[in-house]
Amino acid sequence: MKTGKLKRLQAAGWKAGSAQDFLQLSDEEAMLVELRLSLIGAVKQSRQKHGLSQSELAKRIKSSQSRVAKIEAGDPSVSLDLIVRALFATGATRQELQRAFSPKERLAA
Amino acid sequence: MKTGKLKRLQAAGWKAGSAQDFLQLSDEEAMLVELRLSLIGAVKQSRQKHGLSQSELAKRIKSSQSRVAKIEAGDPSVSLDLIVRALFATGATRQELQRAFSPKERLAA
DNA sequence: TGCGGATATGTCAAATATGACATATACTGC
DNA sequence: GCAGTATATGTCATATTTGACATATCCGCA
Numbered sequence: 001m002k003t004g005k006l007k008r009l010q011a012a013g014w015k016a017g018s019a020q021d022f023l024q025l026s027d028e029e030a031m032l033v034e035l036r037l038s039l040i041g042a043v044k045q046s047r048q049k050h051g052l053s054q055s056e057l058a059k060r061i062k063s064s065q066s067r068v069a070k071i072e073a074g075d076p077s078v079s080l081d082l083i084v085r086a087l088f089a090t091g092a093t094r095q096e097l098q099r100a101f102s103p104k105e106r107l108a109a
Numbered sequence: 110m111k112t113g114k115l116k117r118l119q120a121a122g123w124k125a126g127s128a129q130d131f132l133q134l135s136d137e138e139a140m141l142v143e144l145r146l147s148l149i150g151a152v153k154q155s156r157q158k159h160g161l162s163q164s165e166l167a168k169r170i171k172s173s174q175s176r177v178a179k180i181e182a183g184d185p186s187v188s189l190d191l192i193v194r195a196l197f198a199t200g201a202t203r204q205e206l207q208r209a210f211s212p213k214e215r216l217a218a
Numbered sequence: 219t220g221c222g223g224a225t226a227t228g229t230c231a232a233a234t235a236t237g238a239c240a241t242a243t244a245c246t247g248c
Numbered sequence: 249g250c251a252g253t254a255t256a257t258g259t260c261a262t263a264t265t266t267g268a269c270a271t272a273t274c275c276g277c278a
Contacts (some may be wrong), residue, residue: 028169028197035193035206053224060137064267069226079235079265080189084144088137094144098210101203162254173237178256188235188265 035101036074039083042100044072046090060089144210145183148192151209153181155199169198 047057054068061068061082071078071086087097156166163177170177170191180187180195196206 028194031197031203032190032194035203054226055224058267062267064269065225066227066269067267069224073226075227077265080193081141082265084189085137085141088140094140094210097144098207101207101210163256164254167237171237173239174255175239175257176235176237178254182256184257186235191235 036080036083038100038102039080039087039097040072040074042092042096043083043087043090046087046092046096047072050091052090057086057089061085145189145192147209147211148189148196149181149183151201151205152192152196152199155196155201155205156181159200161199166195166198170194 047054053065054072055065058065058068063082067078067082068086071083084097087100092100156163162174163181164174167174167177172191176187176191177195180192193206196209201209
């Protein structure tokens with residue numbers, strides 16, 4: 001049942017071109033999206049845990065509040081690089097980063 | 110002793126603008142570079158382990174042999190996204206990816 | 219009600235990453 | 249020596265990502 005996968009992706013802020021596009025996602029692509037979701041979650045969590053506003057985090061990574069918002073919204077225009085940068089900038093350790101990579105919940109086949 | 114850090118970065122294919130640039134690397138930047146190194150190492154290792162040529166891997170990620178070479182050479186023009194994509198495409202599992210994130214060796218201070 | 223801070227969304231010019239290509243180098247086996 | 253295969257390096261037009269900005273929405277609090 002692939003629809004669950006679709007819902008997840010949409011929930012992450014990915015505007016579907018068409019359902020087909022998503023149903024044709026290769027495993028690698030799915031893994032990448034899943035990875036992004038994990039990291040994004042870690043950013044949100046870590047930022048709030050450290051009591052930072054989006055603007056404050058933005059300053060640390062020399063970006064803008066709007067881009068931080070896009071990071072956390074899972075906007076497709078945001079690169080993995082920027083997500084990881086943001087995560088580090090919140091004060092997250094590499095161990096926390098590692099944890100973000102843990103498949104805490106598995107994708108429905 | 111910061112020079113070790115510099116050597117590492119240069120070894121990774123980062124052309125120094127000047128030594129200062131590197132000595133001024135923030136911790137977050139250093140972590141990011143270290144992360145890239147780990148992932149790059151994992152790509153090389155996994156690709157060879159699976160008996161793939163750079164050209165074959167390139168096809169899988171719809172790229173070119175030259176870009177795969179740049180990935181493995183640590184070329185600064187290569188994004189984290191592409192590195193991770195390449196790693197997944199070699200057939201690496203998420204667990205292997207996770208291991209690549211492990212700080213197996215620590216940077217000198 | 220309105221004010222203030224935080225977050226979200228859309229746009230855009232500039233910056234950066236991209237695949238493709240040419241070409242160079244290295245290492246085989248002949 | 250040469251041919252074949254793998255990898256490295258440089259360039260470039262195109263594509264994607266960027267920070268910045270405007271503006272909207274949400275949420276307490278007076």
